[in-house]
Amino acid sequence: MKEREKMSDKIIVDPWGKELVEDYSRLIKEFGMKEFDAKMLPNPNLQMRRGVNFGGTDLEQIASAIQNKKPFYALSGIMPSSEKIHLGTETVIQNIKYFQEQGAKTFVLIADVESQATRGIPIEEGKKRALEFHIPAYIALGLDPNKTNFYLQSENKKVSNLAVIASQKITENEFRAIYGSLHPSKIMSAFTQVGDILYPQLEERMPGVIPVGIDQAPHIRMVRDVARRLKANYEFFLPSALYNKYTSALDGSFKMSKSGEEKAKIEIPEKDLNLLAKKINKALTGGRVTIEEQRTKGGEITKCVVYEYCKNHFIKDDKILKQMFEECISGKNLCKECKAKYGIPYATKFYEDFNEKFIKAKKQINLGKINFVE
Numbered sequence: 588m589k590e591r592e593k594m595s596d597k598i599i600v601d602p603w604g605k606e607l608v609e610d611y612s613r614l615i616k617e618f619g620m621k622e623f624d625a626k627m628l629p630n631p632n633l634q635m636r637r638g639v640n641f642g643g644t645d646l647e648q649i650a651s652a653i654q655n656k657k658p659f660y661a662l663s664g665i666m667p668s669s670e671k672i673h674l675g676t677e678t679v680i681q682n683i684k685y686f687q688e689q690g691a692k693t694f695v696l697i698a699d700v701e702s703q704a705t706r707g708i709p710i711e712e713g714k715k716r717a718l719e720f721h722i723p724a725y726i727a728l729g730l731d732p733n734k735t736n737f738y739l740q741s742e743n744k745k746v747s748n749l750a751v752i753a754s755q756k757i758t759e760n761e762f763r764a765i766y767g768s769l770h771p772s773k774i775m776s777a778f779t780q781v782g783d784i785l786y787p788q789l790e791e792r793m794p795g796v797i798p799v800g801i802d803q804a805p806h807i808r809m810v811r812d813v814a815r816r817l818k819a820n821y822e823f824f825l826p827s828a829l830y831n832k833y834t835s836a837l838d839g840s841f842k843m844s845k846s847g848e849e850k851a852k853i854e855i856p857e858k859d860l861n862l863l864a865k866k867i868n869k870a871l872t873g874g875r876v877t878i879e880e881q882r883t884k885g886g887e888i889t890k891c892v893v894y895e896y897c898k899n900h901f902i903k904d905d906k907i908l909k910q911m912f913e914e915c916i917s918g919k920n921l922c923k924e925c926k927a928k929y930g931i932p933y934a935t936k937f938y939e940d941f942n943e944k945f946i947k948a949k950k951q952i953n954l955g956k957i958n959f960v961e
């Protein structure tokens with residue numbers, strides 16, 4: 588992000604990059620989003636209440652659909668470029684789960700075309716990975732398979748037709764302004780995503796919400812531009828978006844990413860819980876230089892990656908999280924004690940729960956209990 592800011596005054600968010608964002612409020616302004624206020628939605632989930640979601644586009648139409656029990660959809664994509672996901676993906680899944688529980692028609696696509704175009708993963712391999720790992724993982728993290736429509740990009744003709752139509756609606760200069768590059772695989776991938784996001788409205792015109800990491804903001808911007816330009820023929824609702832912050836890598840220097848080094852990320856699953864404990868022990872904290880300083884001033888909790896993971900993923904109980912917070916800032920706990928009391932046990936519990944649910948979800952897949960749409 589810093590390099591890009593040096594080149595231009597405008598922030599360019601790169602969906603394929605790895606930089607962290609330093610100033611989310613600036614991003615809200617430059618991308619024309621609104622600051623997200625969890626009170627606008629009924630019974631907001633943990634990520635919404637704890638500030639992981641920070642911005643939104645046109646969320647009012649989704650809040651209104653929920654309130655008035657009108658149809659709307661929620662959509663997310665699985666990129667089968669790796670055989671695991673990382674902790675940051677959990678936020679998106681929790682948000683999809685939230686909207687599903689609020690009545691959204693839920694679509695989860697397997698981005699096999701995109702992972703072939705941008706990462707060279709053969710289509711068949713992408714499908715295999717999705718069935719063996721990604722779909723059961725999404726179910727284990729909370730999606731209801733009976734209420735989720737899964738599909739493969741490569742098998743959905745309506746998506747590829749929409750992608751072709753979308754490609755006629757954006758100029759070269761506009762594409763470059765949104766993405767900062769004109770790499771052919773990125774062009775292919777971006778237009779396929781437009782097809783995905785608008786596809787549910789071919790069946791039924793209704794508002795839709797796309798919960799995404801902020802790195803996906805360029806895709807949202809482009810799909811809204813395309814939907815606006817197709818309005819005369821299709822009368823699409825402009826898709827809404829709910830944005831979440833990046834998850835920091837273990838050393839706090841970059842965003843966590845699937846392609847990043849294994850030692851820099853916490854993955855799902857983490858089968859070796861001893862290795863998980865080692866990763867937590869090595870993570871960046873807000874510990875002070877000396878024990879005396881930490882006892883008198885407390886830890887710098889806003890810099891602490893262990894606290895970030897506990898707040899955003901591992902500790903569900905608000906009272907326990909508050910206790911962790913207070914014991915840090917008062918200097919009662921040093922980092923080693925804090926990790927032993929909170930970081931490692933709660934991370935371990937998260938993974939034990941996941942592993943158990945994953946085994947059950949795999950059985951559902953094997954029994955063919957998922958909805959595949961074409």
Ligand code: SF4
Binds near residue numbers: 874886887892
């Ligand atoms: Fe982080 Fe805990 Fe250290 Fe505070 S005491 S900086 S929360 S590890």
